[in-house]
Amino acid sequence: MADKVLMKGNEAIAEAAIIAGCRHYFGYPITPQTEIAAYMAKQMPKIGGTFLQAESEIAAINMVYGVSSAGKRVMTSSSSPGISLKGEGISYLAGADLPALIVNAQRGGPGLGGIQPSQSDYFQATRGGGHGDYHLIVLTPASVQEMAELTIKGFELADKYRMPAMILADGTIGQMMEPVSFDFEVAPQIEKPWATTGTKMERKHNIVNSLYLDPATLEVKNIERYERYKIVEENETMYEEYMADDADIVLAAFGIAARVAKSAVNEARKQGIKAGLIRPITVWPFPKAPFKKAVEHCKAIISVELSMGQMIEDVKLASEMKVPVTLTSRVGGMIPTPNQILEDIKKAAEGGR
Amino acid sequence: MDYKRITLLSGHYGSGKTNVAVNMAMELKKEYERVTVADLDIVNPYFRTLDSKADFDHAGIRLIVSEYANTNLDVPALPQEIYTIVDDTLAHVVIDVGGDERGALALGRISDRIREENDYEMLLVINRFRPLTRTPEDVLVVMREIEAAGGIPFTGIVNDSNLGAETDAETVRSSLGFAQEVSKLTGLPVVMTAVEEELYEELKDEIPDLFPMKLQKRPV
Known part of the structure; x- marks a missing residue:
C-alpha cells in the first residue's frame, strides 16, 4: 500500500x-x-x-x-x-x-x-x-x-x-x-x-x-x-477476455468503454444472460484470435464505443460476420451507461437487433 | 471545527479540495441559514463542485460557479457573482480555490477584502499519496507558491491523505505522522483529518478532529 x-x-x-x-x-x-x-x-x-x-x-x-x-x-x-x-x-x-x-x-x-x-x-x-x-x-x-x-x-x-x-x-x-x-x-x-550519434571516424x-x-x-x-x-x-497483439469463454453475447470494447461494458456484463450475468467481454489492449495490431474463437459459440457481438462506430469494422473483419455485429455508442463527449449497454445485451439475447 | 465566516480550501491540485469543500458546506448548513459554496477553480474544467449541484439545491446551499464549468469551453473564467463572497457578510462561505499557485491567482480579485474583514480560515489541503507532495518539504514549496499568488496566508491544515477507492483505515493512519511533520515545518495546526464516512466509525476514537465525508460520484 x-x-x-x-x-x-x-x-x-x-x-x-x-x-x-x-x-x-x-x-x-x-x-x-x-x-x-x-x-x-x-x-x-x-x-x-x-x-x-x-x-x-x-x-x-x-x-x-x-x-x-x-x-x-x-x-x-x-x-x-x-x-x-x-x-x-x-x-x-x-x-x-x-x-x-x-x-x-x-x-x-x-x-x-x-x-x-x-x-x-x-x-x-x-x-x-x-x-x-x-x-x-x-x-x-x-x-x-x-x-x-x-x-x-x-x-x-x-x-x-x-x-x-x-x-x-x-x-x-x-x-x-x-x-x-x-x-x-x-x-x-x-x-x-542506426542512430545518428557521430561516427567518431570509426x-x-x-x-x-x-x-x-x-x-x-x-x-x-x-x-x-x-x-x-x-x-x-x-x-505483440494484446487483449483481455472477461467471461467470454461461454458467452452468448460478446461485447467488444477498449479503454474507458470497456470499463462500462464490464459493469454491464456483470449485471447481465446476474440476470441470467451469459454475456462476456473481449477488450483489445492493442487496437493495432488488432486481436483477431479471440473473436474467431467467440463466433464458434456466441449469438451476437456488440461493439461498445465512444464513436459513431469505428472499431466495429475491425470486429466485423475479425469475426468474419459469422454472427450479427451491432453498435452501442455515445458520442460528442458522452459516455454510455451500463444500463444502456445492458438493454442492448437483452435485445441481442432475445434475437432482436 | 469552529467555522469562520469564510473558509478557503487550497493546495496541490488533486488533493481533494472539492470533496472537502462540498462536505464542509453540508456541515455548515446544519448550523447556519445562509451557506454559499464559491468555486473559483480557473484551472481544472473537470470534477467540479457543480457535480454536487443537485445536492446543494436540495440542501438550500447557494453555488457560485463559472457558467463554463463542466462544459466544452475550457476558459479560465471566474463566476460573475464573485463579489457576493465579500459583500454578503451574512452568509457563511466555503471557497474552493483552484489547484496550485495558478489556481490561487484567482483569489487576487478579493483577497484584500477577505484580509480586511479578517473572519476567515485559509486551509491547506494535503494528500501524502500525491506524487509531487510526498515529503513535507514538497508541501512547503507548494504552500509558499500559493500564498505568494493568492495573497492570503494559510491558517491551518486539512489532512485529506487518500488513495481513492483503495483507501482504508491503514492508509489514513499511515498519513498522520506526515501531517504532523507538515504541521511542524509550516507552524500550522492540523485542524482536521478528512475521511470517507465508511471509515469514520473505525477511526473516530483514535484520530482527533476526524471529519466524515460523502464523496462526489465519478462517471465510471
Whole structure:
C-alpha cells in the first residue's frame, strides 16, 4: 500500500515515461492532456531532462523526429485536433523507421469539438493517420495503472520494431485519479546502431531519412516495413477476455468503454444472460484470435464505443460476420451507461437487433 | 471545527479540495441559514463542485460557479457573482480555490477584502499519496507558491491523505505522522483529518478532529 500513489492518468503516463528513461518531451498544451506537459515541466529540469513547449504541434513532432534520430527515447502528447496537426510528422517518423511515443487523450470531434472524452480517433490511430502506407503500434489503457504500464511497453515496442507507438487514451482516463504502483521491472534500453550519434571516424555515416529518389528502392523499403509489421502482428497483439469463454453475447470494447461494458456484463450475468467481454489492449495490431474463437459459440457481438462506430469494422473483419455485429455508442463527449449497454445485451439475447 | 465566516480550501491540485469543500458546506448548513459554496477553480474544467449541484439545491446551499464549468469551453473564467463572497457578510462561505499557485491567482480579485474583514480560515489541503507532495518539504514549496499568488496566508491544515477507492483505515493512519511533520515545518495546526464516512466509525476514537465525508460520484 505504502508504495502506491494517487495519480491522474495523464500524470501516470508522464511518470512512467521518466521511469522508462525518456528525457525529452516536446508538446503544445491542449485539454484534456495538459497534465502530462505540466508534470514534465516540473520534473524534467530536476533530472537533467528537456521539457520544451514548442510553438506548435507541428514543431513538437519534428523535435521528436530529431531526438529519435539521435537514438534517445522521446515523447509528445496531445489531444485529437493536436494529433491531426502532428499527422505529417508521424508519417515522417514511420517513413524514417523511427521509434517514438505519441499520446492521444482523445476528446469529442470532429473539428474543435469539445473537451469531454471520446474514442473517435480510432480510424486515425489504427490506419496510420498521416499519409502513406504505415502503421503505429496502438495501445489502449483502461485504467490509470495501465496508463503507466502501457507507456513503458510503448517505448519498448517502439524501440524493438523501430516504429512509433501511440497511447490511445481519452479525456476520462487522462483526468480521473486512481492508485498506481510503479513497482515493475523496466528492461534495459536496447542498442540503436542506426542512430545518428557521430561516427567518431570509426564507422560509416548513419542516415535517417524518409525521402527516396528511386521509386524501386522506396517500394522495397515499404515492403520490408510491412514484413516487420507482420512480425508485430504475430508477437505483440494484446487483449483481455472477461467471461467470454461461454458467452452468448460478446461485447467488444477498449479503454474507458470497456470499463462500462464490464459493469454491464456483470449485471447481465446476474440476470441470467451469459454475456462476456473481449477488450483489445492493442487496437493495432488488432486481436483477431479471440473473436474467431467467440463466433464458434456466441449469438451476437456488440461493439461498445465512444464513436459513431469505428472499431466495429475491425470486429466485423475479425469475426468474419459469422454472427450479427451491432453498435452501442455515445458520442460528442458522452459516455454510455451500463444500463444502456445492458438493454442492448437483452435485445441481442432475445434475437432482436 | 469552529467555522469562520469564510473558509478557503487550497493546495496541490488533486488533493481533494472539492470533496472537502462540498462536505464542509453540508456541515455548515446544519448550523447556519445562509451557506454559499464559491468555486473559483480557473484551472481544472473537470470534477467540479457543480457535480454536487443537485445536492446543494436540495440542501438550500447557494453555488457560485463559472457558467463554463463542466462544459466544452475550457476558459479560465471566474463566476460573475464573485463579489457576493465579500459583500454578503451574512452568509457563511466555503471557497474552493483552484489547484496550485495558478489556481490561487484567482483569489487576487478579493483577497484584500477577505484580509480586511479578517473572519476567515485559509486551509491547506494535503494528500501524502500525491506524487509531487510526498515529503513535507514538497508541501512547503507548494504552500509558499500559493500564498505568494493568492495573497492570503494559510491558517491551518486539512489532512485529506487518500488513495481513492483503495483507501482504508491503514492508509489514513499511515498519513498522520506526515501531517504532523507538515504541521511542524509550516507552524500550522492540523485542524482536521478528512475521511470517507465508511471509515469514520473505525477511526473516530483514535484520530482527533476526524471529519466524515460523502464523496462526489465519478462517471465510471
